[in-house]
Amino acid sequence: xxxxxxxxxxxxxxxxxxxxxxxxxxxxxxxxxxxxxxxxxxxxxxxxxxxxxxxxxxxxxxxxxxxxxxxxxxxxxxxxxxxxxxxxxxxxxxxxxxxxxxxxxxxxxxxxxxxxxxxxxxxxxxxxxxxxxxxxxxxxxxxxxxxxxxxxxxxxxxxxxxxxxxxxxxxxxxxxxxxxxxxxxxxxxxxxxxxxxxxxxxxxxxxxxxxxxxxxxxxxxxxxxxxxxxxxxxxxxxxxxxxxxxxxxxxxxxxxxxxxxxxxxxxxxxxxxxxxxxxxxxxxxxxxxxxxxxxxxxxxxxxxxxxxxxxxxxxxxxxxxxxxxxxxxxxxxxxxxxxxxxxxxxxxxxxxxxxxxxxxxxxxxxxx
Numbered sequence: 001x002x003x004x005x006x007x008x009x010x011x012x013x014x015x016x017x018x019x020x021x022x023x024x025x026x027x028x029x030x031x032x033x034x035x036x037x038x039x040x041x042x043x044x045x046x047x048x049x050x051x052x053x054x055x056x057x058x059x060x061x062x063x064x065x066x067x068x069x070x071x072x073x074x075x076x077x078x079x080x081x082x083x084x085x086x087x088x089x090x091x092x093x094x095x096x097x098x099x100x101x102x103x104x105x106x107x108x109x110x111x112x113x114x115x116x117x118x119x120x121x122x123x124x125x126x127x128x129x130x131x132x133x134x135x136x137x138x139x140x141x142x143x144x145x146x147x148x149x150x151x152x153x154x155x156x157x158x159x160x161x162x163x164x165x166x167x168x169x170x171x172x173x174x175x176x177x178x179x180x181x182x183x184x185x186x187x188x189x190x191x192x193x194x195x196x197x198x199x200x201x202x203x204x205x206x207x208x209x210x211x212x213x214x215x216x217x218x219x220x221x222x223x224x225x226x227x228x229x230x231x232x233x234x235x236x237x238x239x240x241x242x243x244x245x246x247x248x249x250x251x252x253x254x255x256x257x258x259x260x261x262x263x264x265x266x267x268x269x270x271x272x273x274x275x276x277x278x279x280x281x282x283x284x285x286x287x288x289x290x291x292x293x294x295x296x297x298x299x300x301x302x303x304x305x306x307x308x309x310x311x312x313x314x315x316x317x318x319x320x321x322x323x324x325x326x327x328x329x330x331x332x333x334x335x336x337x338x339x340x341x342x343x344x345x346x347x348x349x350x351x352x353x354x355x356x357x358x359x360x361x362x363x364x365x366x367x368x
Contacts (some may be wrong), residue, residue, distance in 0.1 A: 042073035042104075043268025044125050046342045047134035055232050056118070057141040060111045067091060067125055070268075072102040075127040079110065082119030082138075082183035083208070089123065112138065118230055119183040120205050130269040135340070137185060143235035146173035147181060151226045153243035160249040161351055161358035163215040166202075168226055168240065170210040180210030185229035188214055191242075192222040195309055200301055202314045203229075215323060217296075219311050219358065221246050255280040257291065257350040257359035264346075266368035271318060272339040276361075278331050278350055290331030293352035294324040297337050300345035305363055312347055312363075324351070342366065 048066040055061070067075065077089040089110065093103035116138055123134045151168035158164060166188055172181040188202045201224070204214040216224060225242035227234065258279045265273035274297060281288035298312030306312055316323035318336040325335035333348075344366055350359040 041128055042069045042071040043130070043266075044068075044075075044127055044132040045070050045266075045268070047123060047125065047132065049123060049134060049136040052136050054112055054116075054121075054136065054138045055141050056112065056114050056116060056138065058114055060113055063110050063112055063136075065089065065091070065108045065110070065123055066094075067106040069104045069106075069127070072104045073127060074102050075106060075125055077106075077108065077123060077125050080122040080124055080133075082117050082121060082205070086124075117183065120185055127268070132268060132270045133338075137229065139229065140231050143231050143238070146237060147171065147228060147230065147235075148173075148178070148237040149186065149226055149228050149240045151240045153224060153226070153240065155244040157246040157248055158218070160219065160247055161217070161353075163217045164224070164245070165213065166216055166224075166226060167211070167213045170206045170212065170228060180208070182206055182208040182210050184210075186212050186214070187227050187229055188216045188224065189227055190216065190218055190222055190224050190245075192220050192309070194220060194222075197307070197309065199310050200313055201311065215314060217311065217314065218245050218247055220309070255282055257352075257361070258288065259348060259361040262348070262361070262364055264366045264368050266339065266366075270338070271336040272366065272368070273334065273336055274346070274348070275332070275334045276348055278327075278333065278348075280352070290327075291333075291350060291352070292327055292331070293350055294326050295333050295335070296324045296349045296351070297335065298347050298349065299337075299340060300363070303341070303343045303345075305345050305365075312345075315346075339366070342368070 044067060046068045050064045054063055075091065077091045078086050079089050080086050089108050091106040091108045094105035094107050118138050118140060121136050121138055125132045149168060149170050151166055153166060170181045170184050170186065171178045184206045186204055186206055187200050189198050190201050191198045201216040201218065202214045204212050206212040218224060222245060223242045224245050226240040228238040230238055258281065260277040260279065262276045278291035279288040280291055297315045297317060299315050300306050301313060315337040317325040325333060327333050345363040346366060347363050348361045352359070
């Protein structure tokens with residue numbers, strides 16, 4: 001599809017209450033409903049990187065890493081750069097006054113030079129045969145060279161619940177020659193027509209050749225574009241041409257999805273477990289049937305509850321070709337996603353072409 005010369009950021013329209021999706025009223029309160037499990041020894045409970053976004057200027061930047069375990073243990077850590085190169089990270093017990101080798105809190109410090117690679121870095125912790133990763137971003141304070149980002153986006157319409165596959169390329173200019181700018185972070189912002197609010201629908205890393213592909217699912221009409229997460233503030237060439245997307249809801253009405261027994265489980269192996277039972281039925285009717293469609297998972301941008309109308313950030317389901325998951329029988333679903341951190345909010349969206357295209361749960365906080 002060819003691009004159209006649309007302005008990525010036109011003046012925002014006055015906020016209205018118009019939207020294709022209403023906030024669910026049957027939300028489950030964020031209680032700890034995790035399944036009981038046998039003790040499995042110490043696990044990584046939380047990893048903190050300070051600052052979470054490292055901005056490179058003319059001086060070295062100090063980055064601190066904190067790792068918290070459920071009980072004292074010995075662990076190992078290493079850093080993975082955006083191009084996959086690994087370096088050991090010397091973690092030390094936060095309280096080594098007693099001389100013990102094991103501890104439940106570990107820390108390390110690394111200085112990042114001004115010429116460090118930009119993109120998504122990962123702290124990898126090895127404990128008890130499991131690996132847990134914590135991502136963080138490294139950016140420039142200002143644009144150091146000309147860049148550009150091109151996509152396949154073009155204006156058009158979709159049905160509610162339909163995802164748009166966005167593909168594109170990130171390049172930089174070196175000695176007057178454009179070349180691939182690999183391993184950079186690309187986000188897909190979306191500016192709604194009705195509310196004039198901007199949301200991030202997805203985020204993906206470009207490959208070594210600068211190419212990227214991501215799915216975005218707008219739930220109301222607006223502008224969609226790709227943006228390079230390279231500098232502290234957007235610079236020339238860091239945004240693609242925007243496309244205006246019209247969202248049509250052909251499945252208004254139909255049965256509603258009811259979400260029961262939503263749980264989270266964090267066994268410390270790097271994957272957050274989501275379980276839920278879904279039933280379908282008309283509003284106000286006790287008659288319900290078990291769901292057989294597919295689900296997708298979305299999380300909040302940060303640790304604050306998303307605003308009404310915010311669809312959330314798409315979190316691909318593990319071992320799924322399309323990022324969505326099917327039922328395991330009896331309307332029950334059990335899927336796994338990466339966890340960006342503790343305390344995020346999550347929602348489930350149920351898809352059933354024979355009923356409604358899109359049926360969203362409320363937001364629920366991960367208590368693990």
